[in-house]
Amino acid sequence: MSEPVWEVFRKERRGQPFEHAGSVVAPDADFAEAWAREQYGRRGESVALWLVPRDSIRDVEDWADEFDLKYRRVDGYSIKARLKEARERAGTAGPG
Amino acid sequence: MNEQALLGLADDELVLGWRDSEWTGIAPLLEEDVAFSSIAQNEIGHARAIYDLLVGEEGDADALAFDRRPEEYRCSPLVELRLLEWSHAIARRWLYEAADELRIAALKDDPDKAVAGLAAKIDREEAYHRMHAEMWHDRLRNEPRFQTAVEELWPYAVGMLPEDLRPELAVRTGLDLPSNNLLQGHERGTHSPELTPLWEEMTMVRRSAPAGAQW
Numbered sequence: 001m002s003e004p005v006w007e008v009f010r011k012e013r014r015g016q017p018f019e020h021a022g023s024v025v026a027p028d029a030d031f032a033e034a035w036a037r038e039q040y041g042r043r044g045e046s047v048a049l050w051l052v053p054r055d056s057i058r059d060v061e062d063w064a065d066e067f068d069l070k071y072r073r074v075d076g077y078s079i080k081a082r083l084k085e086a087r088e089r090a091g092t093a094g095p096g
Numbered sequence: 097m098n099e100q101a102l103l104g105l106a107d108d109e110l111v112l113g114w115r116d117s118e119w120t121g122i123a124p125l126l127e128e129d130v131a132f133s134s135i136a137q138n139e140i141g142h143a144r145a146i147y148d149l150l151v152g153e154e155g156d157a158d159a160l161a162f163d164r165r166p167e168e169y170r171c172s173p174l175v176e177l178r179l180l181e182w183s184h185a186i187a188r189r190w191l192y193e194a195a196d197e198l199r200i201a202a203l204k205d206d207p208d209k210a211v212a213g214l215a216a217k218i219d220r221e222e223a224y225h226r227m228h229a230e231m232w233h234d235r236l237r238n239e240p241r242f243q244t245a246v247e248e249l250w251p252y253a254v255g256m257l258p259e260d261l262r263p264e265l266a267v268r269t270g271l272d273l274p275s276n277n278l279l280q281g282h283e284r285g286t287h288s289p290e291l292t293p294l295w296e297e298m299t300m301v302r303r304s305a306p307a308g309a310q311w
Contacts, residue, residue, distance in 0.1 A: 024127050027235075034228045035127040038134045 005054040006032040008039075010046040018050050099150060100170065101258075102211065104284055105199065106146035107171035108256070110161060111291075112192060113140035114298055115175060116185070124182050135189075135225050142218045149214055162302040166295040172284040174252035176291040186232045187245035191253035193229040194268050196222060198261045250274065255283035 003025050009018040021040050026032035032051045040046055071077060116136035123129035147157035174192065179185045200222060203215035236242035251274045254262050266273045281288075 025125075026127060030227075030231045030234075031127075034224070034231055035131050037224060038131040039127070042134050 003027045006036070006051045007054055007057065008036050009050040009052070010040050011048040012046060014047055018048070021046070021049075023054070024051075098206070098211075101199070101203070102146055102150055104170040104172070105203070106143045106150070106161075107169045108175050108192075108196075109139040109146070110143035111169070111171045111294065111298075112175040112188075113137065113143065114294060115178065116189070118178070118180070119185060131228060135228060138221055138225065142221070145214055145218070149210060158302070162299045166292045167287065169287070169291065169295070170284065171287075171291070172252070172256040173282055173286060173288040173291075174249065174256050176288045176294060177249075177252070178290050178294070181245075183236070183239070183241040184245040184249065186229075186236065187242055187249055188253075189225075190229040190233045191246065191249055191269065192256070193222065193226045195253050195256045195261075195265055197226060198264055198268075199257060202261065246271070251278050251282040255279055 004027070005023050005025055006029075007023050008021045010021040011018050024032055024035045024039060026035055029051065033049075036049055036051055040049055113136045116132060116139070119129070120133040120136075121129065123132050143161065144157060147160045148155075151157055151160050174188065177184075177188070179188055197219075200215050200219050204212050204219065206212045206215065250269075250271055253269075254265060254274060257265055262273055
């Protein structure tokens with residue numbers, strides 16, 4: 001059997017998002033389900049699983065940032081000083 | 097409580113759990129290795145729950161499970177066979193689950209509430225075992241090696257059940273009931289020569305520490 005890979009996503013508790021858990025190699029959806037149940041569910045570690053054929057996943061991994069527009073990134077500038085100033089104005093202490 | 101039927105069920109689950117555990121690490125596919133071993137563990141868990149019920153709160157389920165002589169076990173010859181060829185191991189799983197479903201359904205109607213409740217609990221887990229077995233059956237049903245294995249094991253599977261449940265098993269599997277002649281040596285109450293070596297291994301630690309091993 002030359003078989004597709006199924007990516008497995010699991011939900012740990014109700015209300016939580018699905019997170020990638022790993023994968024199983026299986027010839028069809030039924031085998032994928034049976035095997036994923038055993039590998040990602042038998043210890044009570046999941047309340048739900050998603051099984052996605054790897055072929056159905058669109059891969060995105062190249063990021064062009066040629067002009068160093070660092071103000072668009074979260075590490076682009078510090079707000080620490082401005083936050084302190086704002087707190088003083090509002091008369092409140094910092095967190096904690 | 098139908099103690100003999102329950103003991104037969106528990107012994108079947110224990111022994112099949114042992115036999116199927118022999119595939120751990122050597123199943124033909126990695127994913128199946130995990131699944132097959134997990135199902136084997138479940139079966140042993142069912143055996144434990146039934147032994148617990150049979151011995152009562154003060155009783156010792158381990159003693160019931162391991163301190164009998166081989167001939168005192170009530171398991172059927174089907175589960176005793178050492179099957180180290182995948183087509184046979186998976187054919188046995190499929191036949192076993194079909195037969196198991198029928199006797200557990202009967203126990204779910206037991207007038208004893210503790211028995212009926214435990215049967216229902218076991219059945220909820222067996223639903224996934226059946227799904228697993230059906231999936232393999234669907235895939236292999238036209239493979240000559242699998243068909244041969246089913247043919248060879250069929251009289252054993254019939255011999256697992258009391259006579260009143262056998263016709264339904266034939267309907268479910270689409271196979272013809274064998275003649276009484278063919279059932280000889282395959283029915284519960286007799287044992288295959290393969291039980292004793294299994295029993296030797298299964299009870300080895302227990303027998304080596306009669307006062308009880310502490311873990």
